[in-house]
Amino acid sequence: MTALGGPAPAFALPDTDGNIHEPGGAPATVVVFTCNHCPYALAWHGRIVAVARDYREQGVRVLAVNPNDAERYPRDSLEAMRARVERGEFEGVPYLRDESQDVARAYGAKTTPDVFVLDAAGVLRYRGAPDGDHDDPAQNAALLRSALDAVLDGRDPDPGETPPVGCSIKWRT
Amino acid sequence: MEVAPLPWPEGMRVELLFWSGCPSHPAALADLRQAMAEQKLDPGTIVLREIQTQAQAELEHFVGSPTIRIDGVDVQSPGGEPPGLTCRIYRRRDGRISPTPDPADLRDALRAEPISIVERSV
Numbered sequence: 001m002t003a004l005g006g007p008a009p010a011f012a013l014p015d016t017d018g019n020i021h022e023p024g025g026a027p028a029t030v031v032v033f034t035c036n037h038c039p040y041a042l043a044w045h046g047r048i049v050a051v052a053r054d055y056r057e058q059g060v061r062v063l064a065v066n067p068n069d070a071e072r073y074p075r076d077s078l079e080a081m082r083a084r085v086e087r088g089e090f091e092g093v094p095y096l097r098d099e100s101q102d103v104a105r106a107y108g109a110k111t112t113p114d115v116f117v118l119d120a121a122g123v124l125r126y127r128g129a130p131d132g133d134h135d136d137p138a139q140n141a142a143l144l145r146s147a148l149d150a151v152l153d154g155r156d157p158d159p160g161e162t163p164p165v166g167c168s169i170k171w172r173t
Numbered sequence: 174m175e176v177a178p179l180p181w182p183e184g185m186r187v188e189l190l191f192w193s194g195c196p197s198h199p200a201a202l203a204d205l206r207q208a209m210a211e212q213k214l215d216p217g218t219i220v221l222r223e224i225q226t227q228a229q230a231e232l233e234h235f236v237g238s239p240t241i242r243i244d245g246v247d248v249q250s251p252g253g254e255p256p257g258l259t260c261r262i263y264r265r266r267d268g269r270i271s272p273t274p275d276p277a278d279l280r281d282a283l284r285a286e287p288i289s290i291v292e293r294s295v
Contacts, residue, residue, distance in 0.1 A: 039272035
């Protein structure tokens with residue numbers, strides 16, 4: 001499991017078109033575990049895409065990873081992921097499939113969403129919720145934005161960790 | 174003068190079905206209690222039922238947590254969602270997606286139910 005201040009696990013995962021994406025190569029990378037069927041993930045989704053848009057000029061990358069067992073939860077199938085991408089819901093955010101669930105396990109992801117911020121060296125600098133209330137769009141992913149501002153500034157995010165809030169990741173049984 | 178909560182008409186039942194793997198049912202229960210109190214109904218009559226297995230979910234037509242039924246009628250149509258152990262997706266009146274029903278929908282459902290009882294008795 002990834003510890004704050006330690007190296008985040010490397011990975012290479014396909015997006016909905018089969019293109020492979022890896023974290024890194026950016027001053028900061030956001031890895032957000034998310035899915036199609038969870039109301040918390042959906043409620044926060046627009047705010048996370050807005051972060052990708054607002055920090056693009058600063059070189060920040062945002063990678064969305066769906067690790068859920070699609071056999072038990074068909075709404076999280078690759079086809080359903082692709083449909084959302086084709087509807088334009090992931091503008092600027094590759095939507096990656098973690099079929100084996102190995103990446104979610106390596107990160108110690110608990111919920112959808114669960115947000116991890118890596119610095120340029122691939123060190124984990126923030127982990128937790130995008131902001132303090134899924135039900136309040138005005139919060140605008142403030143925790144995530146604050147963490148990114150700190151990392152881009154060479155500071156430690158404060159807080160560095162918050163409890164992730166959302167639906168449990170649907171592990172294979 | 175203090176007004177005592179009205180009892181439910183005989184046979185009426187307010188149920189909140191939940192799955193513990195989803196964290197939204199405490200907020201939904203608080204909203205439901207509030208809506209009942211506003212209607213001068215007794216929140217103490219809410220029946221909480223935990224759904225623990227997929228088989229139970231299928232038996233109960235439970236499409237996600239939380240599910241609130243007033244006299245057996247879901248406060249928001251489950252549509253074509255399949256039964257399952259998952260968090261339920263609700264849409265608020267302003268279009269936002271939420272893990273809990275819009276409190277206004279709860280209030281409307283509670284107000285509507287006695288009317289439906291009268292209609293059924295005609």
